[in-house]
Amino acid sequence: MGDDVLDQPIRQVVGVVGNIKLRGLTADLLPQYYLPLAQTLVTNPFLVVRTTGDPAHMEGAIRAAVHSLNESTPVYQVSTLEDYVSSSAAQPRFQMFVLTCFATIALILAAIGLYGLLSYMVAQRTLETGLRMALGGQRSDVLGMIIRQGIRFAVVGIGLGIAASIAVTRLLSGMLYGVRPSDPATFVATTCLLLLVSLAATVVPAWRAANLDPNQTLREQ
Numbered sequence: 001m002g003d004d005v006l007d008q009p010i011r012q013v014v015g016v017v018g019n020i021k022l023r024g025l026t027a028d029l030l031p032q033y034y035l036p037l038a039q040t041l042v043t044n045p046f047l048v049v050r051t052t053g054d055p056a057h058m059e060g061a062i063r064a065a066v067h068s069l070n071e072s073t074p075v076y077q078v079s080t081l082e083d084y085v086s087s088s089a090a091q092p093r094f095q096m097f098v099l100t101c102f103a104t105i106a107l108i109l110a111a112i113g114l115y116g117l118l119s120y121m122v123a124q125r126t127l128e129t130g131l132r133m134a135l136g137g138q139r140s141d142v143l144g145m146i147i148r149q150g151i152r153f154a155v156v157g158i159g160l161g162i163a164a165s166i167a168v169t170r171l172l173s174g175m176l177y178g179v180r181p182s183d184p185a186t187f188v189a190t191t192c193l194l195l196l197v198s199l200a201a202t203v204v205p206a207w208r209a210a211n212l213d214p215n216q217t218l219r220e221q
Contacts, residue, residue, distance in 0.1 A: 055080045111197045118150050118201035143206050150202030158194050
């Protein structure tokens, strides 16, 4: 197997295989070719064995099979494919764990900040709510108006945040394996969470203000 095709003599093609990831899971797919062991010089060969049972129990049989061909051939770095892939993905996995922790903290802080901001904005409209109720406004109409305005404010902010996130995650695409930078499930889940937080931050103080006595509210203000 190699990429120095031009340096090799002409040989008969007996089969075609797909491209493989030779340099790691995040590397590009590269075209490869395989040669018979007797027709090439391999200084550091490796052997891939497919088993039907537990591969960890096959190490002794594999060593015996290799030594039956040549007793002086050393067999080392024996590992399963699962262990090999896990070792190859150790660094990206750690990086993604750290990013996930920071992203979780950022999401919690964003939810807390969003709840505090919206609830404060609604609480500041207590006088307006009492005035509307005193002038004959229906409780459901006033409550719906406040909720719609709060959700509209939240939707604009979430939309801008998603646009910025899509742009930023493309810079991290090299650290992701098997996940697209604009993963729809992640954005949908985050959007739903922030919308629920926005709804709670708007409904709770709005409902409290709408159920106050309008005359008492005006006197206190």
